[in-house]
Amino acid sequence: MRPKVVITGMGVVSALGLGVEANGFALMQGISGIREVRYLPTGHREFPVGEVQLSNDELRRMLQLPDGQLYSRTHLFGAAALREALSMANLLEHKGLVLISGTTVGGMDVTESLFPNPLPEGHPDVHDCGASTNDIADSCGDFDYISTISTACSSAMNALIMGKLMIESGERDIVVAGGAEALSLFHLNGFKSLMILDRERCRPFDQTRAGLNLGEGAAYLVLESEESARKRGAQIFGVLSGCGNACDAFHQTASSEDGEGSYLAMTQTIADAELSPSDIGYVNAHGTGTPNNDASESAALRRVFGEQLPPVSSTKSYTGHTTSASGSIEAVFCLLALKNGFLPYQSEFQNPDEQCITPVSGKKAPQADLRHVMCNAFGFGGNDSSIILSRYE
Amino acid sequence: MNKVYVTAIVKDVPAEEYGHYLPPMKARRMGKLQKRALVTALKAMEISGVGEPDAILNGTAMGCMENTVQLLNGLQAEGEEVNMPTCFMQSTHNTVASMIAIYTKNHGYNTTYSHRTISFELALQDALMRLRTGRIRTALVCANDELTELQQQQPRFFGQLEVQDRSEAWMLSVEPGEHPLYELENVQIIHEKGQEDHAIIHKKPL
Numbered sequence: 005m006r007p008k009v010v011i012t013g014m015g016v017v018s019a020l021g022l023g024v025e026a027n028g029f030a031l032m033q034g035i036s037g038i039r040e041v042r043y044l045p046t047g048h049r050e051f052p053v054g055e056v057q058l059s060n061d062e063l064r065r066m067l068q069l070p071d072g073q074l075y076s077r078t079h080l081f082g083a084a085a086l087r088e089a090l091s092m093a094n095l096l097e098h099k100g101l102v103l104i105s106g107t108t109v110g111g112m113d114v115t116e117s118l119f120p121n122p123l124p125e126g127h128p129d130v131h132d133c134g135a136s137t138n139d140i141a142d143s144c145g146d147f148d149y150i151s152t153i154s155t156a157c158s159s160a161m162n163a164l165i166m167g168k169l170m171i172e173s174g175e176r177d178i179v180v181a182g183g184a185e186a187l188s189l190f191h192l193n194g195f196k197s198l199m200i201l202d203r204e205r206c207r208p209f210d211q212t213r214a215g216l217n218l219g220e221g222a223a224y225l226v227l228e229s230e231e232s233a234r235k236r237g238a239q240i241f242g243v244l245s246g247c248g249n250a251c252d253a254f255h256q257t258a259s260s261e262d263g264e265g266s267y268l269a270m271t272q273t274i275a276d277a278e279l280s281p282s283d284i285g286y287v288n289a290h291g292t293g294t295p296n297n298d299a300s301e302s303a304a305l306r307r308v309f310g311e312q313l314p315p316v317s318s319t320k321s322y323t324g325h326t327t328s329a330s331g332s333i334e335a336v337f338c339l340l341a342l343k344n345g346f347l348p349y350q351s352e353f354q355n356p357d358e359q360c361i362t363p364v365s366g367k368k369a370p371q372a373d374l375r376h377v378m379c380n381a382f383g384f385g386g387n388d389s390s391i392i393l394s395r396y397e
Numbered sequence: 398m399n400k401v402y403v404t405a406i407v408k409d410v411p412a413e414e415y416g417h418y419l420p421p422m423k424a425r426r427m428g429k430l431q432k433r434a435l436v437t438a439l440k441a442m443e444i445s446g447v448g449e450p451d452a453i454l455n456g457t458a459m460g461c462m463e464n465t466v467q468l469l470n471g472l473q474a475e476g477e478e479v480n481m482p483t484c485f486m487q488s489t490h491n492t493v494a495s496m497i498a499i500y501t502k503n504h505g506y507n508t509t510y511s512h513r514t515i516s517f518e519l520a521l522q523d524a525l526m527r528l529r530t531g532r533i534r535t536a537l538v539c540a541n542d543e544l545t546e547l548q549q550q551q552p553r554f555f556g557q558l559e560v561q562d563r564s565e566a567w568m569l570s571v572e573p574g575e576h577p578l579y580e581l582e583n584v585q586i587i588h589e590k591g592q593e594d595h596a597i598i599h600k601k602p603l
């Protein structure tokens with residue numbers, strides 16, 4: 005029998021704040037973290053963003069990291085989230101941990117600030133994805149296995165999927181997985197070139213939606229075999245009960261009309277969790293706010309759930325699209341929904357669209373007794389992933 | 398637990414063979430790495446007789462650097478007026494694995510590892526666990542990196558990380574087939590703070 009994979013710690017940093025508590029509060033109150041750009045040195049003030057409201061220096065001091073060195077924001081967010089997760093799971097002093105982290109930007113923010121000059125001679129590596137993951141891990145704890153997944157906007161979710169596989173295969177008892185991503189001029193201008201950035205706050209599934217807002221942040225989940233968690237007497241926050249990963253195999257950046265890839269990812273995760281669609285109490289959609297994603301995802305959701313569509317919402321209306329980190333940030337939101345018994349809702353949603361599902365909206369977070377929730381993350385190249393988080397009982 | 402076999406290993410496909418795998422019309426709009434990666438993957442599929450692997454995984458130390466450097470140069474030259482959509486969408490690290498899937502219309506498990514010099518080994522380990530536990534029966538595991546002119550001129554431009562200019566593709570299967578090359582026994586990943594990460598592939602020649 006496969007060991008049950010439970011969650012014994014989590015940490016998160018996003019535009020909604022630092023830490024699980026701050027994020028949970030904003031989510032329940034329906035307060036958006038998307039605002040005018042403040043920290044990214046861009047001239048594009050017309051595009052609102054979901055920035056973490058701390059400068060690099062403030063973050064560095066908070067983390068007690070030495071001065072006189074170049075830090076990517078990816079590293080700083082990652083370290084903040086990882087420390088919270090390890091501390092919650094009582095693993096800060098644990099030897100021989102595993103970290104699997106998703107990122108695409110890595111240290112690009114540092115590279116672009118130096119370009120066309122190279123990294124100073126002798127400075128530790130910052131640019132590549134692996135360097136940022138190693139920095140995150142080594143500034144927080146004792147890790148003997150570190151890995152980085154880079155599947156664009158589904159990176160962190162694929163890290164969770166790999167973590168579950170490692171535990172189920174008996175390779176390890178504890179795996180920390182998630183992702184970290186900073187805003188960069190590189191991808192802000194890249195998304196601008198693709199003409200999918202909204203000049204107002206993004207409106208996922210709304211008829212007037214006109215694109216996404218970029219966000220940044222990090223989140224990690226401590227995944228653990230149930231047996232190990234019980235042995236350690238760890239508090240259990242939920243179960244990672246299902247995983248699915250499929251490729252849309254349609255286009256590098258566009259999603260297919262019928263959402264084949266996301267349909268396959270969602271049906272796989274339901275099968276992996278040994279559940280049926282009617283067991284799912286809430287779906288945290290990928291819901292970026294682009295006309296194409298939301299229509300395609302809605303088509304896939306209708307194919308999966310038919311007439312019995314559970315409540316769906318996109319929390320990107322609060323955090324912006326945190327790209328590679330979105331899968332784990334939104335997984336934390338799902339765990340909060342399970343634990344605190346509420347549905348994340350879109351407080352600013354106004355205009356239903358025939359092409360789309362109608363998300364949970366209103367002025368207050370609806371209460372809900374949730375047992376199983378689904379979380380989606382889709383990336384460029386049709387790298388579509390989906391997981392199910394369940395109440396531990 | 399299934400045994401896992403390596404049924405094809407392909408690298409350094411000669412340029413004159415490209416046309417056999419990739420019609421010039423289709424290759425026209427592809428970058429050098431994309432072409433080389435795709436041809437290498439398609440040849441591994443042909444040799445192994447596995448046209449539709451259950452999974453496609455790629456390992457890349459630095460991702461698609463040609464497009465990345467082009468966009469960085471664009472930002473430098475034009476500032477934030479820069480408008481290079483194709484370059485941007487093909488700059489992400491997962492471009493290669495998803496391009497192979499798009500080209501062969503493969504909806505299976507698809508992922509990309511980008512962790513310094515052990516990216517390929519991490520992809521191999523992921524595939525190995527899936528094959529062993531019966532989640533999949535075949536997997537194409539690739540390694541792809543390119544060296545831009547900038548990196549050739551200034552090897553330390555992005556840091557100390559040593560990148561190999563290469564495309565390589567392995568086909569793994571739970572069936573030995575007619576000509577298995579190795580049995581893949583284990584992949585060991587080692588991280589020590591302050592040391593370069595390393596990995597060991599344990600494979601038994603057959």
